[in-house]
Structure formats: C-alpha cells, structure tokens
Amino acid sequence: VSAADLVQRVIANEPRAVARALRLVDDRMPGTHELLRALWPHTGRATVIGVTGNPGAGKSTLCDRMIGLYRARGDRVGVIAVDPSSPLSGGAILGDRLRMSSHALDEGVFIRSLATRGELGGLSRTSRDAIRVLDASGHAVVIVETVGVGQDEIEIASTAHSTLVVTTPGLGDEVQALKAGLLECADVFAVNKADREGADAAIRDLELMISLGDASVLALSRQNGSGWSVPIIRCVATRTEGVAEVVAALDRHRQWLDTHPAGLARRRKRLEQEVRSSLRDELVDTAMRDLGPHLNAAVDDIEARRVDPYEATSNLIMRFMRAGS
C-alpha cells in the first residue's frame, strides 16, 4: 500500500486502513510523520471526550452506554482505551474491554487499546496522534478512556475538548485522595452506581470540593466561574440511567467551548499545551538520537565521578545545540 493510498483509505474510513494507521502511529514506524501531516487537513471536526476516574468506577460501562446514545443519533464513535498496566495484564484488560463489546460488530464504532510505553510522554503522544487518525476518518466523537491517576493520564485528559470524570460512592480514603487530582481536569462529573448507599454523601463531597476549587488559584487556569460550572450527574450505567444527562452535559460543554469567550480561551490553551507537548517529545527524540554515543561517555564519566551529573547534562545540551548550526 502506498502512503498516499493509505491516507485516502483512512479518510474514507476503511476499517483496515484505520487499524493500520493506528498501528503505525502506536509503533512510531517510519512514515508516521508523513501520514499525520497528510491527515492533518482532514482533522478538526471530531469532538474529543476524555473519560477518566478511579479504577472500578465503571468507566467502561458508562462509555459503552454513551456510545449507544451517540450511535442512536448517527454519530460515528472512536474509542481509545489507555491502560497504565503492562502487556502481562492482558487478561484483566481484555475483560475490561469486553464490557464495551456490545458495539464490537458495529462498523460505526472503532475501539482501540493503547499500551503504556516505557518512555515518559510516549503515551500521550500516541494518544494525541491516534485521536487525529480517528478524527480524519470521520468519527464525530472520539472518546479517550484512561485510569485517571498519574500525571500522564491527566495530560492525556487535557488533550480532550471535554473531560468527564467518573466516580462512585463509598471508595476508601486513599482512593478518594486520588480523586482530588482529577478534580482540576473535570468539566463534567458523573457519580456512577448512584443507587448505592453513600451517593448523597459523595455528591456533597464533590460539591464542596468544586466550591473550594472555584475559590482557588487552580480554578483560574480552568476558566471556571466564566460561564461554566461543573455539573455533577448521577447515573447507573449498568441500567442506562442518567447516561442521556451525561451526554447532554458534554454537548453543552462543547457548545460553551465554541461560543463563550472563556471557552474559546480554553481551546486556545489546549492547543498551546498540545504544541508544547509535541515540541517536548520531538526535541527529546532528536537529542537522544543525535547524542547517542556521547550520552554513554557522559554516564562513564559520572560513574567514575570525573564529572557531576549537572555539568555533564549542560555539556550534552551544548553539544546538541552546536550540532544544529
């Protein structure tokens, strides 16, 4: 298959071509860069929704039900599932993915799992590029599902237009603490399994945390208090209760992004973040490639205590920059 051919077939949403493009992007095979550049003019139409939350909150089930509603209104849906677990955990991950299997035979739904990469930042780049592929192939909605606990999950969530944070009543103390990190990136909150005991308390907690957040410096960067207040929606995903409300809240958030000055500023900020991330990734790639043997020599010198790591690093950076002249 020629490169130009692949581009045409991705744009035409041929499932095998889309799968191939995603594999290319995931493995960063030669040609990835050219493919992404060629797809770029065809992107910018999808709404990207980040779905994150504690392990066990029922994210996959909620996504499954949301997909059903998007499909019912004719939207094609792409799903990128990101898991911070290794290839070894294949069993558990597969089990998880199966919960979305009600759409496995629907050609309007494309589900793809990404594994965690060794290199820091690798995963958010891959997911960013995978979003572009699914956008270019005409998926009106792209859902990126992560387990929202680490720094890169939060970074991935921030590449979305809207971030849905899923939580559930009655989690332990330490698990609750994790949630605080998610608070900052939530545009919409879903309290899933809301038929369980403790749902009212969980919602009160969230309301309190959001009101604290509104008063804090953090809120400024999120443009809260500027025409968007984070809704908290009760749902029971397994019974498809409250799911339409979640979808409606996300629709409203997308509209806010497109029309409200604060929403437009937020979109700009998101793009800026994306450019920074790409720049960081490409820069590190280029430097590691260019410096190869010098890096090893520097490690030798530090190991023998001939130089301290700070000086060694400065020297490497100077060498890299001089190479560009």
Place this chain on the structure above:
Amino acid sequence: VSAADLVQRVIANEPRAVARALRLVDDRMPGTHELLRALWPHTGRATVIGVTGNPGAGKSTLCDRMIGLYRARGDRVGVIAVDPSSPLSGGAILGDRLRMSSHALDEGVFIRSLATRGELGGLSRTSRDAIRVLDASGHAVVIVETVGVGQDEIEIASTAHSTLVVTTPGLGDEVQALKAGLLECADVFAVNKADREGADAAIRDLELMISLGDASVLALSRQNGSGWSVPIIRCVATRTEGVAEVVAALDRHRQWLDTHPAGLARRRKRLEQEVRSSLRDELVDTAMRDLGPHLNAAVDDIEARRVDPYEATSNLIMRFMRAGS
C-alpha cells in the same frame, strides 16, 4: 544565609538547613543548580528504597515500621512521600502522613511530602534532587513512597536502588490490573494484611505473575534470573509482623547490586536512566525559555491553519538548535 553556608549546614544535617534545601529544590528556586552541584561530592552513600503499591495497601504503615527497624540499628532515615493528588486534597494526605508520625519527634528521621507538579517530568526531577539532599545530609536510608499507578510513579521508583512493591489480598479486578504495571519494577514484594482471607491466593497469583515475567522479554531488562529472584514476603504491618523479613530482603538486594555482575549492570542502567531523565528535563526547560514568543506565534499559525503542527514543531526545533551556535 550564603550558599556555601547552606551547603555546610546540609552536610552537617541541621534539620532547618535540610528543610530549606528541600524547599529550594521543590520550588526550583534560583541557586538550586549550584546547591546540587556543591552537594554532589557528598552523595552516593545512601541506599534508596522505592516503596510503591496500590492505594490502600498499607504502604505508609509498613514504611513506619521499617523506619523503626532502621533506627534500631542506628541508620538515619529520610522519607520522600510523593502523592499524585493536588494541594486540594491536603486533608487526606495529612491523614496518610500521620500514620508515620510515631517518628515525628525523632531527629534521625526526616519526612517530606512532595506535591505533584503541572509539568510532566517535574515530579521525578524533584524527587531525584530531594534524594540527593537527604543523601548528602547523611541519611543512610532514603525511602521514596509513591502510589504506584502512573508512568511517573514508575519512573520515580526506577531511581531507587531497590523497589519494594506492597500489595494486599482481596482487591478488585481493575485494581489488580494496575498491579501488573508494578510487577516489572518489583525487587521485593510485600503482601501486607496477610492475616486477611485470600492471602494465599494473592501470593499464588504473584508467584504465577513473577514466573510468567521471568519467561518474558521484560525480565531481561530487569536482570532477573541472574542471581536475583523476587522474594514475596507476608506481613501484617500494623502488628509489625514480617517487617524484619522485608528489611532483610532489601538488605540482600542491595548486596546483590553491589557484588553480582548483573547487579552492577543494573546500577549502571539506573544511572544511565537518571542521566537521560535529567537531560530531558534540562533540555525542555532550556528550549521553552529560549523559544517563548516563537512558541506563541506557532500556536497562532496552527490555530489559523496556516501551518500544520508537525511542520511548526520542526521549525521550532531548528530555531532552538540554531540559537546555540
């Protein structure tokens, strides 16, 4: 306080100077670089132990009991507690830290919490530098406690000599999946709350996962099957049962690192990783500082679709490299 004075007082382990140095490093204040360079000749003596595991596994309690044993043999102990949660979660975090409070009045124990930074990679750099400060001030053991779920927690764990993964019987499916990501970085496993139902099953699971791991490609990078097999130790931290065995296993692992060829290779790999991480962090800092206004112009161009983000990124990198000539 002059810079040279601060260095001398850190080396003399004056608590206020150590706290000041850690604050400097955490906030990356001017002078951080010079301080770290001046401390470097005094580092390299501490054993760094990464402690990670699922939320709720009882890491803090286990650390508290381990500190008791290290103190009993005369070792000074530094603790760096890393939490992926925001300043908003102060309450929960404080509660967690309080579990280590039995050593709050002991001058031989220095406990410091680090918050998560916005910028990717920032946290692992801060923890790396904080380890150096605690090392230079004569702490024989430095414990770095993380919630082991994200990519950067795993990166932080990899800066340690030895990584202790704490798990517990009877966690849910999805939480178990998270554990798989931890498997690769475990040098010692502690099954805490081993008096609970399901402990035998949890240990069998781990044994199976480790034996699968030994057979996999992943094991090669960890130098398993080379004189070190990951021990699984039962403990009940709240009753100080099995804690001495955990400490003994970590001692044995440190000895393996210092004497076995595979252990030495592993230490070298760890240093190399550290140099790569520093290089990446410094490079990104330098580039973002140098490129400032050009970055904004690039975002403008992409927003107006005058240029695609891939070309914009390449242009920025070329500009940065030319600036070094």
